[in-house]
Amino acid sequence: MSAASSFSQTVFRLSPTELSSEIILKPEAWRLLAQINGARTLGEIAQTLGISEQAAHQIATSLLEARIIEAVTGVPQATTRTVDVAFFDQLQHELTRAIGPVASIILEDALGALGETRERFPRERLADLVEHVSEQIRDPKRKLRFQQVMLDVMRKM
Amino acid sequence: MATLVPQEFTAEWSGALLALLNRRAEALLREMEKIPGAQSAFVCDARGNALVLWYTTPLTRETASRVGERVVNLFNAFPGKTFEEVEMRFDDRWLYARTLGNAFLVVVCTRDVNRALVRMTCNVAAVPFQTDKELQKNLLPHTRLDVGMRFGMSGGFN
Numbered sequence: 001m002s003a004a005s006s007f008s009q010t011v012f013r014l015s016p017t018e019l020s021s022e023i024i025l026k027p028e029a030w031r032l033l034a035q036i037n038g039a040r041t042l043g044e045i046a047q048t049l050g051i052s053e054q055a056a057h058q059i060a061t062s063l064l065e066a067r068i069i070e071a072v073t074g075v076p077q078a079t080t081r082t083v084d085v086a087f088f089d090q091l092q093h094e095l096t097r098a099i100g101p102v103a104s105i106i107l108e109d110a111l112g113a114l115g116e117t118r119e120r121f122p123r124e125r126l127a128d129l130v131e132h133v134s135e136q137i138r139d140p141k142r143k144l145r146f147q148q149v150m151l152d153v154m155r156k157m
Numbered sequence: 158m159a160t161l162v163p164q165e166f167t168a169e170w171s172g173a174l175l176a177l178l179n180r181r182a183e184a185l186l187r188e189m190e191k192i193p194g195a196q197s198a199f200v201c202d203a204r205g206n207a208l209v210l211w212y213t214t215p216l217t218r219e220t221a222s223r224v225g226e227r228v229v230n231l232f233n234a235f236p237g238k239t240f241e242e243v244e245m246r247f248d249d250r251w252l253y254a255r256t257l258g259n260a261f262l263v264v265v266c267t268r269d270v271n272r273a274l275v276r277m278t279c280n281v282a283a284v285p286f287q288t289d290k291e292l293q294k295n296l297l298p299h300t301r302l303d304v305g306m307r308f309g310m311s312g313g314f315n
Contacts, residue, residue: 047193050213052249052267127273134277148281154274155191 008043008053011072012036012060023066032059038072081123087157088118094149095133098142106136126154159190162210162218170208174295181286182209185262188282194270196250200286201225201261203298208260221263228254228263244272255279258287259296 013036025033028051035045046056063069088107095103110132111117114125121129130150137143163179164170170178182200189195189211197212205226207218232240232254245252246268253275254263262283264275286292 050193050195050267052194052269055267124271127271127277131273131277144281144284147277151274151277151281 007057007060008046009041011039011041012063012069013038013072015067015070017067017070019067023068028055029059029063032056033063033068036069082119083121083123083126083157085118087126087153088121090153091130091133091150094146095137098137098139098146106133123157126157130154159211159213161186164208174291177289177292179209181289181292185257185282185286186211188278189264192266192270192275192278194267195275196265196267197221198262198264199225200257201229201263202296203229203259203261205229205261216265224252225261225263228252229261232256232261242276253279255283257283258293259298260286
């Protein structure tokens with residue numbers, strides 16, 4: 001794992017150390033600080049805020065240097081969040097509605113093409129999977145409907 | 158907090174037509190709020206003029222129109238070939254653009270945005286705008302640009 005991605009997997013918390021002087025926070029630093037809860041990784045916080053991981057790294061580094069936050073030690077490294085296997089039942093159901101019984105084959109082919117399995121499919125690749133299988137739906141209206149339904153499903157996850 | 162900047166009253170856009178444009182564009186652009194990493198987006202006409210803007214990272218109409226003009230030119234750059242989508246990766250951002258019938262949608266995101274999510278979200282969100290016949294009719298360019306240029310026309314518009 002690269003240093004950058006390792007930093008993104010780090011969990012931070014507010015530092016109990018007393019600050020020696022006043023601090024002034026820029027709005028983006030405040031927004032990030034407000035997300036730190038001793039459980040979320042920096043990468044997750046960046047995604048929530050809609051900022052790049054690089055920007056989050058810079059802000060977290062400055063907060064670390066100012067001793068406002070500290071890394072949480074002894075916490076298991078955050079693992080990639082995977083998708084509940086039940087999601088694939090729903091995906092296959094909707095894909096079957098769009099293209100018929102060949103849906104199961106299309107789905108397995110797509111998983112293989114992405115190099116993933118149902119049991120350990122990373123959440124951040126869900127949109128890739130849905131887009132990949134939707135490309136097999138020739139009818140534009142059915143493709144659109146499928147994407148719309150699956151977008152709603154993904155947003156609720 | 159995202160900001161939406163509607164199209165203002167002009168000789169081309171006024172009255173019920175202006176309201177229709179703003180309503181359709183706002184509904185489309187508000188969908189960008191569901192994309193983590195989307196920083197700004199705008200709808201532009203066939204000349205690249207920014208019509209309605211949405212942003213979390215500040216974007217002026219002038220900058221949007223400048224980008225829009227270049228994006229439209231890119232869509233028309235290959236003679237005899239039409240495209241529906243264009244993606245551009247910059248050092249610090251990623252740009253996605255697609256046709257909206259007689260208009261274009263441009264979305265600017267962080268480099269690590271989920272691109273499949275952007276494409277699908279835009280594909281779904283574009284439909285009401287693209288299929289609004291009254292709106293599309295009034296988005297038709299009143300004057301043709303250089304000979305040989307063609308405008309991407311997506312399905313759904315008659």
